[in-house]
Amino acid sequence: MQWYVLKVASNKEEQVRETLARKLKTENVQSVGRVIVPVEQIKRIRSGKQRVHKRKLYPGYVFMEMEPKEDGHIQDDAWFIIKDTIGAGDFIGTDGYPTAMRDTDVAKMLKEVEKPEDTPSIKVEFEKGNIVKIREGAFENFEGVVDEIDSERGVVRVIVTIFGRSTPLDIEYWQIEKV
Numbered sequence: 001m002q003w004y005v006l007k008v009a010s011n012k013e014e015q016v017r018e019t020l021a022r023k024l025k026t027e028n029v030q031s032v033g034r035v036i037v038p039v040e041q042i043k044r045i046r047s048g049k050q051r052v053h054k055r056k057l058y059p060g061y062v063f064m065e066m067e068p069k070e071d072g073h074i075q076d077d078a079w080f081i082i083k084d085t086i087g088a089g090d091f092i093g094t095d096g097y098p099t100a101m102r103d104t105d106v107a108k109m110l111k112e113v114e115k116p117e118d119t120p121s122i123k124v125e126f127e128k129g130n131i132v133k134i135r136e137g138a139f140e141n142f143e144g145v146v147d148e149i150d151s152e153r154g155v156v157r158v159i160v161t162i163f164g165r166s167t168p169l170d171i172e173y174w175q176i177e178k179v
Contacts, residue, residue: 009090033065
């Protein structure tokens with residue numbers, strides 16, 4: 001089986017995925033494997049409260065694992081179910097032939113999908129060179145420049161001028177704000 005990309009209506013990815021999965025199971029279609037919408041979990045801290053939410057990695061697309069016919073077209077039983085699904089468009093490809101994804105792209109996409117749900121990534125909204133103000137801690141109300149970002153730990157290195165000397169501080173990302 002190979003992976004293909006199906007264009008779908010915006011913000012209807014999950015609805016199309018569920019509908020396709022249900023129809024394919026009901027009709028017992030063997031030529032289609034997994035149908036997924038890749039999402040990542042992002043941890044954000046706003047107003048001191050930590051929240052985890054899901055974000056689509058590829059908005060407007062559903063990924064399908066399918067077995068094509070010998071000529072490269074989609075199997076007829078799967079094709080009619082897909083075309084009959086509200087919100088589903090065409091496959092990415094040329095001249096009516098869907099193009100299979102490259103193995104490297106499939107590996108990258110599946111790596112994101114198969115991440116354990118208990119390890120959300122941290123959304124850091126700063127870039128190197130941004131001017132920021134420290135909101136909390138011993139250096140509250142100091143301004144500095146972002147020097148380095150460690151998104152794994154959620155720590156930002158900020159260069160602050162204290163008594164006329166540049167001093168690097170490692171501060172958690174939620175303790176600073178953009179100026």
